[in-house]
Every structure is written in C-alpha cells, then in structure tokens.
Amino acid sequence: MNWGQWLLVSILLSSFIPGIIIFGLPEKKHRLRTVLNICGSIAKIALVLTMDIGVYFGHIFEIRLSIVPGVELLLNGDPLSALFATLSSVLWLLTTVYAVGYLEGSPNRSHFFGYFSLCVTVTIGIALAGNLVTFLLFYEMLTLTTYPLVIHRGTEKSLRAGRNYLIYAIGGGAVFLFGVVSLQTIVGPVDFTASGFSSSFVDTHATILILIFILLIIGVGVKAALVPLHGWLPQAMVAPAPVSALLHAVAVVKAGAFGIIRIVLDVYGAQNLLFLGVLPLLGGVAAITILYGSVRALQQDDLKRRLAFSTISQVSYIALGMSLVDQPLAVIGGLVHLVHQGLMKITLFFCAGNLAETLGIHRISEMDGVARRMPFTMAAFTVGALGMIGIPPTVGFVSKWYLGLGGLAAGNWWVVAVLAVSSLLNACYFLPILTRAWFGKQQELWPDEQYTGRFETRLMLLIPPLITAFIVIAAGVVANAQISPLAWVRFIVRGYTL
C-alpha cells in the first residue's frame, strides 16, 4: 500500500477507532471520552486536508478490493469526494464540541458518542466511495448508525419518529439496491467517472435506463427528502439538537443530496442524461420540493419543525442545480450549495438547540425578546436565516446567484421564478422570527430557564454556532478568493466536460 491508500484508510479509522473505544468506555469517563472525540475529529480534519492538497495537485488516491468478480469495493479521493469529506469532517468537529456541551449530565452518553462517531465514519465512506456498490454499502450503513441517534431520548415520540425514519430509509435503500443491481447488469461495474457510462448503452437501453435513473433517484431521494419522500424528516426533529444538526447538515440529508450529484454527474453523465431527457423530471421534482417545503415551513410554530421543512426546501436547490447539468454555472450553484446549506442549517440548529437547552424555548411564539437574553445566539441565528433568504454577502446568495444564472443560460426562466418565490417565502418564515427575537417584548418568564452563568449559555454551546455563522459570512465575502468553497467547486467543475 502506498501513502495515499494509507491516508484513505486512516481517514476512515480516525473516527471509527474512537467510536469503538467509546462504546467500551464506562459512562463516568467523561473526560477520556471527550478527549478521544476531539482528538479523533481534529486528526480527521488534518488527514482530510492533506488529501485535499493531494487532490488539488493531481495525486490519485485509490483503494480497490475485489469481493467477487465484477463486484469490487473502491475508495477514491477525487475533488468531489474531497468537498463532501471536508464539509463533513469540519462540521463533525463542531457538532462534537456542541454535543459534549449539550448532553452534559444526560444518560447513555457512551452509546450516543459511539454511534455518533460511526455515523461520521460512514458518511466519510459515502464521500470516498468510488463506485456505486461501495456507495450503496455505506449508504445502507448510514441508516443503521443514525437510527440509534434518532431514538436516543427513548420517549414514545422519538421511538415513533425512529420507526418512521427506518421505514423510509430501508424502503429507499431497497429501491436503491434494485437500481444499482439492474444498472450493473446492463452497463457492468459502474465506477464514478467524469463522463458516466459509455453512451453506447443509451441507444440500446433507453427506456430501462430511464427507469433505473428514476429508481436510483427515489433511492437517494428519500434521504435527500424530495417531496413526496420527505415525511420522516420533520418527525425526526424530536431527536436532540446535535443529532438534528447531524441529520440536516452533515450526514443524512447531505448523503442523499450527494447521491443525486454522483448519479447525475458520475454515473449517468451529462450527455447521457440529456439524451435520455429525464432531467426536466428531476428539475420539476426539485422545484415542487423547494416551494412545498417553504409553504409548509410557514405554518409551523415549532422552531425545529420549521427548520426541518426549510431543509427540505433548501436541499432541493442542489437537485435543481443537478437538473441543469449541461450548464456549468448551475452545476456550480448546486454543488456549492451542498456546502453552503450545511453551514447555514447547522448554525440554525445549533441556535435552536441553545434556545431549548438554555431557556426551554421550543416554539416561535415563545421567542419574543429572546435576543436580549441571548444576543450572540440570536446573532448567529440571524446570519443563518439571512443566508437562507439569500441576502448578500452570505453564502446563500452565492448559491442562488449561480443557480439563477445557470437557469437563464439554459433558457429556463422558471428557475429564476422559483428562486425568487423561494426567497420571498424564506423571508416570510424567517424574518418574523428575527423581528420577534430582536424587537419583540418578552411576554412571560422563559419556559424552563436552565442556565444562569456568566455568559448567555455554556460556552461549548455558544462557540460552535458563532464559528459557523462566521464562516457563513466569511465564505460569502471571500467567495472569489483562491481558497473558498466556491473556488473548490469551480475546480471540481473544471474536471467535467459539460
């Protein structure tokens, strides 16, 4: 094995090993567990960054393991996997810090952090997967590792949510399996390459390839919460805040969206999809999901539920970008939104968690004047919310801008219309929260005030959202710099002949 292969393995192990050790740790070993977690995630970031640099300079990272003839496991570090791996590992560090602060004193922490680490291992596996079989393997494992996190609280409600999640995820996984197997029987082993499989199959097997595409998209669409496969996500918000952050920004929803990207760009390839003519279908589903999620979000009074519907809407920006795969600008918009949405949504969930954990606030109608009590949390929340609306200079604007330009370049005016309406709807459900929090007058005592210390809440809860909020602005302000999510996405898109 060369150093590149060692690097890939150690990226996976850097969270796997701490996870396994943590399972075995007694509940009381709080400090050791935290040290393991933090060291693991810092090590992972360092390793992933090393890989990023290698990828940038054209080094090839690849591990192949043949299981049976024709079926092999392939781990591969290409620019796209580097994007997702970097996002996940950075946000994992912040979420871990947050979770340590959030779960202080609650039961079953070893169990929780064990699964937490495994979940990230699997997510990185999804990022690094180099062919459909490997992707499928990690994709199914993701369901199994996140389920215990969703039901962590063990209440009636969370068990129901967990069951629902499992139904959706396993159903989706099975559909995906079918898609993968049938695709494999037609075009042979499917590695992720920049042009997709050979176009000769498209002429001969057009209908079935369309059906398989639909199956694959349904399979990953469950996790990406495309309408009508989104039902599990709003329910899963009963999970603790760090888990919601993980579901919405780091692992699950993102894995689904990443799956869509892989299928569109690397499995089918732009040319094949254009020939098959299925892209308008994907675009239509994405547009409906964007608008539907926003309309539903408007009607929620529960803060986390509103955020969940907002995720449904926002993640479909990625699918929208992919549906315009022949337009480089739209692809840039979609890909960069993978990162941007993660940053914004994780900020919002951290803040929602802070409100719940510190003051017992769960509903928007209880938020009057809360910014006077927790100014920093609400400042971070404000940045995230403005980003979701797409106000410059936040990153949300950058994604929207590229998607809109791509839509126009393709001659699709409806894309711009969808973006405009979505911005308005986002404003309708985020701005009232902000005005309430900043300018409302506190009506009664906070529902359940837990923390009265020097700062507005525990520092471990406060710092992660401040960092992500800072990145939301900074990554927008320096969008054009050499090092920014946008720059990396441009680097990715240069590798495709669109």
Added chain:
Amino acid sequence: MIFADLQTMGHALFLSLVAGTPLLMAAACCTPMKKTVVHFLPLAAVPALAVALTAPVGLVAEIGWFFMGGRMGLDEIGRIFLCLSGFIWFLASFSSRSMLKNNQNQTHYLFFFLTSMCGNFGLILARGLLGYYLFFALMSFAAYGLIIQNGTEKARKAGRIYLILVMIGEVALFTALIILVHSTGSLAIDDIAGVIHQPLVFALLFIGFGVKIGALPLHGWMVPAYQAAPIPAAAVLAGAMVNAGILGWLRFLPPGLTSYPQGGVFFIAAGALAAVYGVITGLYHKQAGAVLGCSSISQMGLITVIFGLGLVDHEAGLHATPVLILYVVHHSLTKSSLFFGYDLAASRGRILSHLQVAAILLPALALAGLPLTGGAIAKSAFKQLTVTLGEPWYGLSTFFLPITAMGTTMLMLHFICLLRDTEKRGNSERAGSGIIFTVSFIATAITLWLWPAAGFFVSNSLSWTKFWQALWPVAGGCLLFLAWRRFFIREKQTLDDVKKQTIFDIVLFRFGNLLQEKEWQTQQQGRFISYLSGFVPQLRRSEKIMGRWKVVGLSYLLLCLCMLFLLLRL
C-alpha cells in the same frame, strides 16, 4: 513596480475606509467600547467626506477576492452623491450622539445607524453590480432597525410594512440583476451602458429601486417610517438613503446611454401621480414627520419625472442627468434641514421663536421653489429641460410644475403650523440641535449658488420672468393654504392612523398581518391561506400513508414485479 503596487493598495485602502470605518465602528459597538463609539460617532462619516472632497475622479480599486469580484471607484456622479450623503450622515451623527448621550440604552440604534451608513457609502463607490446590490441590501435591512427603534406599536407596524416592501424590492432587484448579467456577461456597472433592456428588466428595476424612493405604488412604508423613526434617523432616511434608489436608476438605466421611450413615459406618469398624491395626502396628516414623508413622496415623484424624461431618447438623457442631480442635491439638503428643524422644535419642547420659525420657513418654501432659493434654481432647470425637449413635454412645466409648487407650498405651511405644537420628544433638552440646524440651513441656502456645475441654471433663474414664474405658485399656495385652514381644517379628518391610508396600504397591511404567526392560528385568514390550511391536512395524511409498513411492503412487491418483468424483456 513595487511602487505601483503600493499605490494601488493605497487607493484600495483609501476607498475601503469610506464604508469600512462605519462598519468597524458598528462592530466595536457590540463590545464594551460602546461609549467610546458614541463619543466619536461623527468620525464615521469623515472618510467619506474626505474621499469625496480630495480623491481624483476616476480613482478605481480592484479587490478581486471580495464577494465575487469587488470593484470600487469614484466617478463624477459618485463624488456628488458621496459628498451629499457624507454631509447629511455627518450632521445626523452629531444629532444621534446627543440623543444617545441622553439615553444610553440604545445599542440597537447605534449598530443599525452605523451599518446603514456603511451600506449607503459602499453603494455609492461600488462599480460592480453585485457590490451595489450588496451594500443596497445592507442599508435597506439595517434601516429597519432604525425605523422600529422606538418600540411602539406604531413603529412596529411601520417596520413591518417597510420590511415587506424591502423584501419585494430585493427579490425584484435580484431577478433584474441576474437577467442583466446573463445578457451582458459582465459584472461591471460600466458594461450595462447601451444594453437594450427587456420590458421585464425595466419593471423589475422600477420596483427594486422604486421601493427606496417611495414610488407609487410602493410608497406605503415612507410615511409611517418617517413618523416612527427617531428624527436623526428620519433625516438620513429622507436625505441620504432615499438617494440610493435614484443612484440605482442612474447606474442601472443610465440616461443618455439607454433609451426606452415607453419606459420613460411610464416613469413620467408614475412620478407625476406620486407628486400630486404626496401633497394631497400630506395635508390630512397631523404629525410633522408624516407631512415630511408625504412631501418626500411628492418630491421623489418630480425626480422620477425628470428621470423618465431622460429615458425618452439619448439626447434627452444627456440633458436630463445634470438636472436630475441638481434636483437631488437640492431636495436632499432641503429635506434634511427640515428634519433638523423638526428636531430643533421637538427637542426644545417649547414654542419656537419667530426667528426660528422664519429660519425653518426658508428651506420649507425652497422646496416649493421660492425665488432666490435653491428650489427656484432646481425648478428653472426642470423648466429649461422641458423647453429643450419641446412638445409634448413642455406642457409639464406650464401646467404640472405650478400645481405641484402650489401643493408643496400648502404642505410646507401645514408642516410649519404642526411644528409649532409638536410634542416634546426625548427626555431632556438636546444639546446642539440648534447648531446642527444652522449648519444644514446654511448649506441649503448657499450650495446651489456656489456650485460650479449649477452655474448655467443659476444665471438662468435670475431673469424677471423666471422670478415671476417661481413666485406666483408660492404666493397662490399661501392664499390657498389660508383658505384651506379657514374652511376645511375643522373637519376631524385625519390620516394619521396608518391603517386608513390608501388602498395600497390596506392591501399591504393585510399581507403584513398574514406574516404574523398569531394570525395564522386565530383563523382570521385570507381566502388563499384558508385554502392552504384546508389543503395541509390532506398533505399530512398523504405523508402518513407513505410511512406505513404496509404501503412500503406493497410498493416494494410492486417494484419487484416491475423489475422482473423488465429483466425478462431484456
């Protein structure tokens, strides 16, 4: 080489300071340094004034990494706007400082004041479309914080209308920008010139910037906002920020470089309507700030008319631009000194002396075009423009201008009457409001006379016929006002309650109410909403159905059969 690099860096730094200073100070006021920031508040506007007065025209700085390509620069128009805005912000920050010193508990105000200042200066220097949009958004959203500063129910209503309209404007602007960039393929403002615009882009730009200047029918925020905002904030809203809309039009639809006759006629019609609408509604208001708001709607209407004239053809555009700028300078200085006069009346809390009333009367009547004031110069420039353009536009100056001048005279006299019985605002007497008013008074009185670019119009306004033409509407307005007070004032008609204003405002209020979650829950919803909420349980049901094992199992089976069938066919 190194020297050249240093020089470019120096230019970039110099220009960055203009918007950067207020921004840094805004950041500092979130720290314990708040009191220092309050103390040095007027310094925030100093770099803007310094750049406007000393920097050479054509200074350009490129900051490649900044927000998808940052490009700043100072051109002739930018210099005038920067100078004007810098001056008004400078005075308003003195006024704000004395307000804040009385009431320390106003971090919000300080923060929003400084951020909107940053936005206002930044957009003037922006040479890229996205830069303009960025600073415009920053200014618009920060101004919300200024409007609802007082925290009263009225202020919050005003803020809500404002926020809704700003959001509509933002989205319109975003869409217009994306279409523009798509068709020109460039992000630089200079590349827009000469692009043939689609009607859609025109409409979107009218909405996007029209919100800021209170163009009909997007004016709903202006009156309540001027009424609710603290007076120094209202002064910058009316004197400086409102110009961002005009500048936006000048940048995005440059007259003389773009021509679009139908669009021009639309602008003229909308502007003329606003000019009349403003004075009529203004007479029914009982609060000085609201009257000034109506006057702004009316005056901005006149400016919109001038802008529309400039769009008629290329030739007209070249003539209209200097007139437009002259009028903007005149209006901003006059309006802000009226607000500072209002501040004087409100902070003293006693009846003004005759001298003070006379001093406030001068800018008030200047707005109506009293001879020998800046207003007369601006109006004669307007007339000159219509003469140059010939029929049918000449009719505007013989018929339309005198009517608005009369209306404005009535409105301003109404304002002065209201000033005399303004309630006292704030806790104690504010230091320096007299000085601030005096400075702005002097600036209003002399600027147009001394400004070289206005020279032609100044000499033009000095003939006896022009003198008479300017005088009779003002005199007529005075007589009409006396008659109006004598016969109509006893009726208890007031439009102060914002809810009863106009059809537009009513519609907006309905929409605004919908945004409040309470209204969602109490079932007092519009038809659309009740339709939606009837629809939602069904959606929810369908979501539940999707989540049942049985359904999943069945669809699974179905899927298997399909796949089998397909595989057999292969």
